[in-house]
Amino acid sequence: MYINNKLYQEDIKKIIIEDFIFLKNKSILITGASGLIGSCIVDILMFLNKKFDFNINIFAIFSNIENFEKRFPSYKNNKHFNILVQDIANLFDYNFYVDYIIHAASNTHPHLYGTKPVETIKLNIIGTLNVFNFAKKNKNSKSIFLSTMEVYGSNYNIKAFKENDIGFVNFMKSRACYPESKRTCETLCHSYIEEYDLDIVIARLGYIYGPTVKMDSTKADVQFLAKALNNENIIIKSEGLQKRSYLYVLDAAAGLLTILLKGKKGETYNVAAKSGNVLLRDYAKQLAQIANVRIVFENATEQEQKGFSTVLNSTLNDEKIKSLGWNEKFTFNEAIEHTFKIKKELINA
Known part of the structure; x- marks a missing residue:
């Protein structure tokens, strides 16, 4: 599995910084634990436990047990890994304490934006309300809410969105189901801070792309990867002129x-870097180029177009996150190459 892949392990080692020592002996709740980002964070935390004896206690929420079994079978009997099967749209009925909450669960499929x-x-x-109501019971915990650059919307006068910009x-x-609900969730963050004095930060x-992505995603980059892995030509269903922060x-x-x-x-x-x-x-x-295939342009179906973002420029300013001491460790070309290689090795394993 992922954590046993040598290149993936090397990539985890590369991003570890001294500040992670503050995670030692802490407990962390993660929603969306089988997703692209949530599963990667789980692997990093478990790597810190294994290699550096960090003793991090992880409570990982999965929408169904199959998602756990597909992604983390090697963690099944690990004392630091607690499996929670939970629809986050349903009430959280947990009595345990955690130091940190990472709310990463969300629909991120363009197909679902169009059909659901x-x-x-x-x-x-509702999921965010349930997460923060749980946080209320963990008064001294700190939460991070994973939002999206889509909340910025369209603003043709801005080259790269800063955190106080609006479109x-x-x-x-x-x-708009996705960006507008994420905007509402950000307002919920500030409302819980104001009314209940919760410690919440927003990202x-x-x-975001990488080898931990589920291949049933309808995002364009995942569709490109699926074609490349099958040694098929990559299909772009637009002119491909949308500028993004990858x-x-x-x-x-x-x-x-x-x-x-x-x-x-x-x-x-x-959460972005100018280099992307x-x-x-x-x-x-x-x-x-990495997969040695060609690019083919095709027209999207009417149903596919319903899920597409119409925003041409979604680039983000990276100054604020870099003021915290964070810097990207991988070049754009290197990261795409590692995504392809790791995924290919896992498929062939």
Whole structure:
């Protein structure tokens, strides 16, 4: 599995920083533990336990037991790993104490934005309410909420969004189910801080990619990866001129842990690096070159278009997160190469 892959292990080693020592002997609740980012964070924490005896107690929430069994079979009997099967849209009925809460669960599939907008809103908003109501019982805990660059919307006067910038989201389209519910969740963060004095920080993620991604995702970069892994030509269903902030999942996970440990209560931090600000077609070209395949342009179906973001520029300013001492460890080209190699090795294992 992932944690036994040598290149993946080397990538984990590369992102470990001295500040992680403050995680030693702590307990952490993670929602969305089988997802792209949540599962990577779990692996990092378990690596710290194994290699450095950090004694971190992990409570990992999965929507179903199959997600755990597919992703973490090697952790099944580990004393530091606690499996919780929970629909986060249902009430949390837990009495244990944790030091930190990482709320990473969310619908992140464009297909679901187009076909299940109500469920997307429900999962984000009700799930976040349940997480923070649990945090109320853990009065001295600190939480990090994983938001998205989509909350910025469109603003053609901004080259790279800073944390206090704002743009337009057309809430009269069902595709707004994702950014608008995430905006509401950010307001919930500030409301719980104001009313209940919770310690919460917000992370706005750019386009995160890496080997821990589930291959059933309908995100464009995952579809590109699926084609590349099958030695098929990569299909782009647009002109590919959307500019995004791409970031390797190991760098993103390290950034989130840095924000969790050093971020200021109530503050928001972009999780991105200037080095990853590229066009969608540039991402595809780099992956195609590594996989030795070509790029083909096709028209998207009407149903596919319903899930697409119409924002052309979603690049993020990285100054604030870097002020905490975080820096990306992987170049853009290196990260795409590692994504392809690790995933390929796991498939062939």
